[in-house]
Amino acid sequence: MHEFELIERFFAPLACRNVSVPLGDDAAVIECSGSMAVCTDTLVAGRHFLPDAPAEAVAWKALAVNVSDLLAMNATPRHYTLALTLPQADDAWLAGFVRGLDEAQHAFGCCLLGGDTTGGQTLTVTITALGELRGVPWRRAGAQPRDALMLTGPVGAAALGLKQLLGEVCLNEEMVAAQLKPRLPLDAWQALADYPVHAAIDISDGLVQDAGHMAAASGVGLRLYVEKIPMQKGVADWCARQHDWSLPLAGGEDYQLLLSVAAQTAARIEAAGLAVPIGEVIEGEGVSVLHHGQPVSLANGGFQHF
Amino acid sequence: MHEFELIERFFAPLACRNVSVPLGDDAAVIECSGSMAVCTDTLVAGRHFLPDAPAEAVAWKALAVNVSDLLAMNATPRHYTLALTLPQADDAWLAGFVRGLDEAQHAFGCCLLGGDTTGGQTLTVTITALGELRGVPWRRAGAQPRDALMLTGPVGAAALGLKQLLGEVCLNEEMVAAQLKPRLPLDAWQALADYPVHAAIDISDGLVQDAGHMAAASGVGLRLYVEKIPMQKGVADWCARQHDWSLPLAGGEDYQLLLSVAAQTAARIEAAGLAVPIGEVIEGEGVSVLHHGQPVSLANGGFQHF
Structure with a gap:
């Protein structure tokens, strides 16, 4: 043709x-x-x-x-x-x-x-x-110490869906759908027009890696709490069984937004159900990840407790 | 990396x-x-x-x-x-x-x-x-019967340069340069801002094929005169030896512009040295090509006399 x-x-x-x-x-x-x-x-x-x-x-x-x-x-x-x-x-x-x-x-x-x-x-x-x-650009550089970090939706399902497509696990179609046809947080994004956002990034390369880009661009440190990160039940169960949080932290392809907003803004955004707080911005640099107070780190190709 | x-x-x-x-x-x-x-x-x-x-x-x-x-x-x-x-x-x-x-x-x-x-x-x-x-868009649709067709520069060299790179001919570096690093008619284009252009198309897919797109979009016929088409001496010599005008007519990759302008505009554009007249717009459809009055047609994979 x-x-x-x-x-x-x-x-x-x-x-x-x-x-x-x-x-x-x-x-x-x-x-x-x-x-x-x-x-x-x-x-x-x-x-x-x-x-x-x-x-x-x-x-x-x-x-x-x-x-x-x-x-x-x-x-x-x-x-x-x-x-x-x-x-x-x-x-x-x-x-x-x-x-x-x-x-x-x-x-x-x-x-x-x-x-x-x-x-x-x-x-x-x-x-x-x-x-x-539709307003000021949401740059990566703009996160300020004492900001809350928020995520617009669950992460980890796309990476687990890929494992299923590769025959490594057998779970359910929800994960495969997240891999094949990722949903974007359009409704939350529409409503977020009304809130001042200091910094934003799409976390498609993996939450921790993209958070690292925000930290570097903003000249700050970011702290993430694994237990606060929203994830589908299947993802949470799989991670708990494996003692490995790589899927939500580094799996990628989730197409949610990581936002840095003032603490009082975060409370309003959370109350409106648009995003959930998963960490905070601190003085310093880089991204640290805690799970119930314990540091979680990239080891053996996955994010695990030390 | x-x-x-x-x-x-x-x-x-x-x-x-x-x-x-x-x-x-x-x-x-x-x-x-x-x-x-x-x-x-x-x-x-x-x-x-x-x-x-x-x-x-x-x-x-x-x-x-x-x-x-x-x-x-x-x-x-x-x-x-x-x-x-x-x-x-x-x-x-x-x-x-x-x-x-x-x-x-x-x-x-x-x-x-x-x-x-x-x-x-x-x-x-x-x-x-x-x-x-920088003004109104130069659409493909806009060529009018009795318009002159003009070309901003020579054609055929890029296709001949490709033959040379493939080892099919041995000529000179000018043709190879036209293939590897095509020049755009930037100076002519700058000056053409002052002239009313009825229709324009980039002839990178080959002069006759792209002229056909202009003809179809404009609902007119186009007539091209081979002897008026500007071409490098090496191209003209090669075509005359082969009795085949495929290089300038269909070789492509020349990145010149084909313009359709009113006859009086064409005279001014030609006098300013910005483009040369190579044909005219007529009632009808399609593209006809003449060489010293003889129809030239696509045969045996090339444009030749009947």
């Missing part, structure tokens, strides 16, 4: 309509005023998703990982471009991919501006997302 | 400085007002460049192909994002790649907003470029 036919058949229905020049010209043209957030993320088959992952799930995740970065910046998703490298143009796969994108763009409130489809050995999906700032 | 180290070492020097939030956060933030053009293009090793192409050339071309699309839309290049999939993080290759990008972004007047670096089997470079419209 020729690229132009492929675009017409599969991607044209996803195109933004309320723009000055839609998909199909040398470039799309949008009207903008104010601050715009821009981010790019790539998913490579065999690295970021299993080679046999359903096409719908690959599409959903490719858009979700980018939208998550926009949310972390305090930007409302508006538009995205898609660069797709395909080993072959398989109709059924493409139809599934477009269904997944369609569902995702409706869920996230954005539409397709343009893209490029190329042949290549390895299925690769790159999305660049554009969002409209 | 870890991704964060790689970004810090290689890509941070390319980052935009005069933006609200530069590279290094979840997303970059730019301030914008008015119309913005957005486009994406991917280069895959072995498809869009030879696997042994110099890193500098790959970088230059990846940005050039995107900037060419912005120019074709009448947009001034401002920002870009980079998604790079690398088989291995080779220091010397990366240093060359960054040199190429640095040179290109200075030549084209844009800077790096953000990106993503991933591992993967096949070297793949995706750039998304953002540009500021």
Whole structure:
């Protein structure tokens, strides 16, 4: 199938309509005023998703990982471009991919501006997302000593879902769904517009690693309490059995937001059910993790008690 | 090398400085007002460049192909994002790649907003470029019967350069340079701001094919005269010897602009030395090609006389 036919058949229905020049010209043209957030993320088959992952799930995740970065910046998703490298143009796969994108763009409130489809050995999906700032940017640098650290939702399920897909554990479909089709904390994010946020980061690379980025950018230390970190029951049970908290601390791919807010703001955010406190900002540097008062540390490839 | 180290070492020097939030956060933030053009293009090793192409050339071309699309839309290049999939993080290759990008972004007047670096089997470079419209968009749809068709520069050299790199011909370095490091008609494009352009397209997929897109979008026919098409002497000589005009007509990768303008505008543009007339817009559809009055047609894989 020729690229132009492929675009017409599969991607044209996803195109933004309320723009000055839609998909199909040398470039799309949008009207903008104010601050715009821009981010790019790539998913490579065999690295970021299993080679046999359903096409719908690959599409959903490719858009979700980018939208998550926009949310972390305090930007409302508006538009995205898609660069797709395909080993072959398989109709059924493409139809599934477009269904997944369609569902995702409706869920996230954005539409397709343009893209490029190329042949290549390895299925690769790159999305660049554009969002409209709805207030001040939520930078990584901005966490202040005595701030509360809050998390918008449970972590660890995506990593446990991957173990299940790899046949390492057998649990339930909830974990697999968290891996294949990660949910974003959209409702909480909408409501968070009303609260002053000092710093925010998307924790898709793993809670402790991304907390480390916030600590470094802000010039502070962060302290996390494992027993306060929200996790699905299946994750909590698995960690308790293994005496290993690596899944919620470092599993990654959870697409929740870590927020640093003043203590009084945290109380209001918690009361509104938008996020839960999981730690605090302190003078110093780095990230320390405690479990019921005991230091937890990265050892033997996992986060365990000393 | 870890991704964060790689970004810090290689890509941070390319980052935009005069933006609200530069590279290094979840997303970059730019301030914008008015119309913005957005486009994406991917280069895959072995498809869009030879696997042994110099890193500098790959970088230059990846940005050039995107900037060419912005120019074709009448947009001034401002920002870009980079998604790079690398088989291995080779220091010397990366240093060359960054040199190429640095040179290109200075030549084209844009800077790096953000990106993503991933591992993967096949070297793949995706750039998304953002540009500021400097007037009305130059759409593909807009060519009118009796318009003159103009080309901003010579075509055919990139395709001949590829033949030379593949060892099929032995000519001179000019052709190889056109393939490896295509020049954009930046000076002509700057001056064209003062002229009313009815329609424009970047002819990177080949003159006749892209002319066909303009014809279809505009609902008109286009007629091209081979003897008027500007080409390097080496290209013209090669075509005359082979009795085959495929290189300038369909070789592609030349990154010139095809413009449709009123006849009186064309005379002024030609007098100013910004582009040369190569044909005209007629009632009808499709693209017809004549060489000294004789129809030229695609046959045996090339454009030849009947």
